[in-house]
Amino acid sequence: MPRSESYLAALILLTVANFAGAAQVQVVGLFPGAAVINVDGQRKLVKVGQTGPGGVQVISADSKGAVLRVDGVERAYGLSREYNEMGSTGSPQKTQLSVARGNDGHFQVAGSIDGHPVQFLIDTGATSVAMNENQARRLGIDYRVTGLPMKASTAAGTVNAWRVKFDRVKVGAIEVLGVEGAVIEGGAPVDVLLGMSFLNRVRWREEQGVLMLESKF
Known part of the structure; x- marks a missing residue:
């Protein structure tokens, strides 16, 4: 297999592996200064500035939503209804x-x-x-x-x-x-x-x- 094709195949495999290993993160409770987060089924109340399951950090939280840092990337999360x-x-x-x-x-x-x-x-x-x-x-x-x-x-x-x-x-x-x-x-x-x-x-x-x-x- 040519080097370019071998490199492309390895990159695809790495991408698939990273996607499969990504944690499932949900915000299932919102409070002023804290959020209840669910990471791959592990649930915990985490205050702003603290780190919860899976290394997920709560950056900000109020009754409308939360900003979490997951794998070094900050993202806004709304409240997820759990069923x-x-x-x-x-x-x-x-x-x-x-x-x-x-x-x-x-x-x-x-x-x-x-x-x-x-x-x-x-x-x-x-x-x-x-x-x-x-x-x-x-x-x-x-x-x-x-x-x-x-x-x-x-x-x-x-x-x-x-x-x-x-x-x-x-x-x-x-x-x-x-x-x-x-x-x-x-x-x-x-x-x-x-x-x-x-x-x-x-x-x-x-x-x-x-x-x-x-x-x-």
């Missing part, structure tokens, strides 16, 4: 949501109750989606008429409460229908709690300061 197939026959797919732990050590996420915007505090110690009276009134929940009176245990002791049912509770793209809730008399809890009546209906796990939520259906 895990339920089957190989075109079955429906599961939706995932990544929630970063806040500076106060808690997980907070924007969502909605029956179409009304709500800022949730994720609380695995809460039995249900719970809120105080003022929050319920603001959401238009007529809990004294439609709710079932009960007692609730709080840090301040046992207080009056009402068991209610929400038609739909949504965080990100994950929506759960027919979720049990509680309206607590007084001003506690301060935040609307996303408790186990919702979390038991999805899959969730915590990895390195990131809470992963995944729809079951």
Whole structure:
């Protein structure tokens, strides 16, 4: 084989090898000053200036996108929606949501109750989606008429409460229908709690300061 053809063949083989070995990089979560990146299936929350899996460095990040340095090349990335197939026959797919732990050590996420915007505090110690009276009134929940009176245990002791049912509770793209809730008399809890009546209906796990939520259906 002439030298020129031999050189060309070697160059093609090298290009193919480099392409096959390229890492698959996705941004699956965006936060001010940090991004959740997925490199060949390895996922991690990486702050700006730090290096994550596969040597990928986060240069900048906000709620709109991130700039990553991959193999020495900087590139802008948008948020990738992650889907895990339920089957190989075109079955429906599961939706995932990544929630970063806040500076106060808690997980907070924007969502909605029956179409009304709500800022949730994720609380695995809460039995249900719970809120105080003022929050319920603001959401238009007529809990004294439609709710079932009960007692609730709080840090301040046992207080009056009402068991209610929400038609739909949504965080990100994950929506759960027919979720049990509680309206607590007084001003506690301060935040609307996303408790186990919702979390038991999805899959969730915590990895390195990131809470992963995944729809079951």
